[in-house]
Amino acid sequence: MAQKGKIQKKVKRPLIKLICTECKQRYYHTRKNPTNTPDRINHLKFCKICRKRTPHKETK
Numbered sequence: 001m002a003q004k005g006k007i008q009k010k011v012k013r014p015l016i017k018l019i020c021t022e023c024k025q026r027y028y029h030t031r032k033n034p035t036n037t038p039d040r041i042n043h044l045k046f047c048k049i050c051r052k053r054t055p056h057k058e059t060k
């Protein structure tokens with residue numbers, strides 16, 4: 001009987017700020033797994049300032 005060993009990996013998930021690409025305001029924070037999504041993420045989110053859904057991109 002093979003014993004299943006649980007491998008606990010400490011995955012660093014940095015906090016990512018999402019800014020609206022139209023008004024450049026920071027509004028959302030998210031976390032992503034850098035190994036799963038190495039590319040820059042682009043989320044369509046509702047912006048309070050633009051009052052519409054705008055693409056939010058990550059910033060540092």
Ligand SMILES: [Zn+2]
Nearest residue numbers: 020023047050
């Ligand atoms: Zn905006």
